Amino acid sequence: MSRYNFQETEKKWQAAWTAKDCFAAGTDKSKPKYYVLEMFPYPSGRIHMGHVRNYTMGDVVARYKRARGFNVLHPMGWDAFGLPAENAAISQGVHPAKWTFENIATMRDQLKGMGLSLDWSREIATCHPEYYRHEQRMFLEFLERGLVYRKESWVNWDPVDQTVLANEQVIDGRGWRSGALVEKRKLAQWFFKITDYSDELLTALDSLDRWPAKVRIMQENWIGKSQGARVFFSLAGRSDKLEVFTTRPDTLFGAAFCGISPNHPLAAELAAKDPALAEFIAECNRMGTSEATLEAAEKKGYDTGLKAMHPFVDGWELPLYVANFVLMDYGTGAIFGCPAHDQRDLDFANKYKLPVKPVVCPRDQDAATFKITDTAFTDDGVIVNSDFLNGLDVPGAKAAAVKRLEELGAGQGTTVYRLRDWGVSRQRYWGCPIPVIHCAACGIVPVPKSDLPVKLPEDVTFDKPGNPLEHHPTWKHVDCPACGKPARRETDTFDTFIESSWYFGRFCSPRSDAPVDRSEVDYWLPVDQYIGGIEHAVLHLLYSRFFNRAMKAVGYVGIDEPFAGLFTQGMVCHETYKDAAGNWLLPQDLKKDGSKLVSVKDGGAVTVGRSEKMSKSKKNVVDPSYIIETYGADTARWFIISDSPPERDMEWTEAGVEGAWRFTQRIWRLVDGWMTAHPGLAGLSSLPGGNVPADALALRRTVHKTVAGVTDDIEKFRFNRAVARIYELANALSDVKDAALTDARGLAVRAEALRVLVLLISPAMPHLAEELWARLGQSGLVAETAWPEIDPALVKDESVTVAVQVNGKLRATLELPRDLDKAEAERRALGDANVRRALDGKAPKKVVVVPNRVINVVI
């Protein structure tokens, strides 16, 4: 018996697919289309298991949809701008472009080795001027339409590296690379007006019914719509007013203090004359700016000595603090604190001995005795201690308070969003240049569209800290397009999220002279099935939703939502290993010594740690190429979809890979064995008419039920269940005796079973499927063969197993005809020996009959 040789076979069929151009998206726009897209990779060097999982899932869907008759677009490209290329330039002295394109070449080869059904003719790399010139053009068009503006904003500044740092690059207040104390700086930057679409981006989430609820909730929270009021507090001894935002105007009579953000302009003004305050602000800024940090941190404040005047009560003065938990970027950067009904305010008040006056009383409490000590009361109740608001409920009091504020000119009802505009300026080299020119006379002048693209200069150095575009001797010096005098190019580049905000549109017409070809995007968009990591739940997906709307506003596309269906996959995890000295070890650096694991290098003991997301830093990585070379792409693909539900984290194990490997061999032996024992099977592709004997009918039922189940599972992304059903089918086929089903009809039924088996495994194991298809004597490629049809009559069994319970406990199972009359089912259940014994002579009080499922006898 021959053995399946994946090394030759996988290459052979990959070549066959390429030769016939099987996976190019079709041009016939009368066919129903299906656009399946996996999040394109950053070319970091080599593919990792997360890619394998992502692209296998996409490929299963793409191959399945093709077999179902769809015109499938399944493209691939490279998210090729980004910081790692610059880090490589700094540490290895290699140019970012060279590093990036070499990585792309390596990873392209690796992806091809996986046998993915991609349309490689549409490949794009976002760092190519042929790609980024279009976003420069769109930027200018957005600018004309008022969707882009410039303003100053705070950044984390590393004074040694002379660069802006992401929050995650700030560790304990220091730059991750330089170790220098990070400063807050204000920088003029470009912003996209995503907030123009706040409400629309929020409302439209309801229409995304094929998105995970989790992602929609995350976006909803991110946008963070809240209704409330702006309140203007007069400041004693000053002419300006303090503008505060609150969602709880109903609790104004419970106010104990006002607080402003350390970054509030008033705080800066006061700090200029108060060194202690300046030091307090500096301390706050060292702590980091993320909401999580702020809200978990101890509440601290600095009493400015200023007094804010209560808007409703003449002469009521509230102390004004600079408070570390007040965010400058949300609302107005200033709050009033009502300790009784906000936990943060209560913590703050308790620390600074401020009064805690309840103004909302729970309905089951007595207002006279109701006290707040450690836990704020934030639910609805009756308003008390609040003058004209007394007796109202919370919503009523909010409305009444806003009305009074507006009458007094002391405030107004308002809606605020947590969503902030999208800052797109980056002080980096390896990104798309922002196409504007700064002229001393004319101000900001857009680069004329005829001068696009503004290409990155290639001759740059990374030996100095800061942005290489700043250091370049000539690049930034240009003449002003408006007045002709010497001027200066913008040296900032775009956030790389811009590239990924429209690449799915570019794939529809990747060589078009325009950003997108309208007739192509009108056909292909939206993406029917988008697949990627949950880590992109908010930023990438929200930016893309915004960018698509901006493109619609300037006429490039006609739809609002770019991704009709979204699936977020779980991570690939692996056990972690440490040697005796506490160093992380690669899985391949271990060997088995008896029942223990030891280090290959020195034979020392190895500690096995918990399974965690594969990461280079913990060395718990397995190289996909190693797996593909050792076991083949089909084995890797099969294993990665077989064990865990795709949305959940999965654990990569050697044993699991081995199991998948054995299955490929088993399928091969099964088909090969049948073909050897029954040469008449070759080339059979239809069933003769007439009655089918019972054993053949049973096999056909199994086959057709499997097709129905697997089809349903793939449609619903339950790949692990589809795999289990295919195992069951394989088990059933293995049980067929050699001597059975040997007449013409029997052979035809056998041939049908084998064809179905091969077609069902083909989305996940395409190479093996092609090889077996040929072995079956079938013509053409599986890649071009339709999905098997189901005979509905074979999917429903004639009899069903019904559980019989007595008082809810299982006492017997009965084999009953499907849809048997309820009374008859009850009669048979009561006649069963086990049931009678359980009844113990007692008469049933009631019998619940659920047809085809369960009968419960209650005594």
Add this chain to the structure above:
RNA sequence: GCGGGCGUGGCGAAAUCGGUAGACGCACGAGACUUAAAAUCUCGAGUCCCUCAAGGACGUGCCGGUUCGAGCCCGGCCGCCCGCACCA
């Protein structure tokens, strides 16, 4: 802190309509084949009681509730994970 999710055998899991808990796979055990091993094939298996069988009790993180019936619904706990604005 706020928001969301998860918790089922030794392990990954299935049961997604409130109706036989543990399909399928991994690991394990016994046997067959073999000089032997690997590979392969057959059989077994939630835990406990019972010599075996028949049968029974218990069992889906914990405590309670609703129901003829709860892994699934409700309330309260416990534990773990994820997100919270310049990594991509």
